[in-house]
Amino acid sequence: MTTDAVFTPTLDPVTTALLLIDVQRYVLDPSNHPPRPEFDARARDVVLPNMARLLEAARGSGVEVIYTVMGSLTRDGRDRSLDYKLSGFEIVADTPAAAVVPEVAPVGDEIVLPKTSANLFNSTPFAYVLRNMGIRTVLCTGFLTDQCVEQTMKAGPGEGFAMVGIPDACAANTDIRHTLALARFASFGAQWETAAILRALAAQTCTGA
16 A cells, blocks of 8 residues: 555556446435444545546546446346345345446446446456456445455456555445455555546646557
C-alpha cells in the first residue's frame, strides 16, 4: 500500500479497466440493513464522490468501465451461491434493487454483470470479458471491502490480472472491518488512493497516450 500523496503510478488506459462492485440500490438503501453509521457516512462522503471522480477520469482517458451487481438469474434465487444463500441476499437481476445508484450510473454501453457470489470471477464471465478486451489491470472499487472487494482482489492474480485496490473508493460496514480487509489483501495487489489514480490518468491524457 502507498500513502504517499505525490505518488503517481503508471497506467496504460488501453489495458486497464475500472471496476465498481455492488454500487447498487440494495446495498446503499439503509432500510435493507441494520444500522451501520460508519458505512453510511463513508459511502456518502468519501466513496461515492471518489467513484464519480474516477469515472470521469476513466471515461476521459479511455479506460474501460465495468460494473458488477448482486442479482440472481431466477426469481427465487435458487441459482445463488451458498455464500449468498447464507448471507440472505435475495436480489433478482434487472430489478430496482440490482440497479446501480444514479450518482455513478453506467453510460453508453458500459458493461454491468450480475453476480451470484462474493467472488466476481466465480459467478460471471468477468475474466473472459477482460481477456477479450485486452485488459490486464483492474482498478477495484466498491462494497463491501471485506466481502466482495476482498474476494475479487484475491482471485484476480490467479486469473492473470494485476489488481489495484483503491481504499478511498471502498467501504465496509465498519471502519475497522475496512482497515483489516485492506491489510488482508495487501499482498494480492497494489493499493493506490483515488488522487494517485487521477494523476496517472491525467498524465496519460496530457501526453496523448
